[in-house]
Amino acid sequence: MIIKPERRIQSYGRLPHCHLDPIEQGAQARIHGHPKDACPYPRDTEERTSWMEGYDGRPREDGPDMPSGESSR
Template sequence: MSNTERPSFPPDPISEGAHARSLGRPKDACPYPAGTEERKSWLEGYDGAPADEAGVSPATNG
């Protein structure tokens, strides 16, 4: 029995954001409304870092 259909899973906004960046899409291409957890997750995927760490440079010692 051959079934080529893949199981359907709910969308993963983090993976979607990372995929969008890999395709060269702009950050404002996020399909989720402002203020939603999905948008926050999508942007985390796009940036490759959790929202509270995105765009933050590590501190230097010295």
């Protein structure tokens, strides 16, 4: 009987049995040379936006605003 070795990397840079968040998935996809359009998440979803953030390596522009009167110490 021949046993095939386990595939280490699935498509889009996701690792089997690993629960990476979408940001990490996007970063891994870029590291492994996958194109940006390889994002597995549907358009207009939070997951796709996060995946693109990881792929691009920069946080999205619309971060949470600080409440009025609080400082960032």
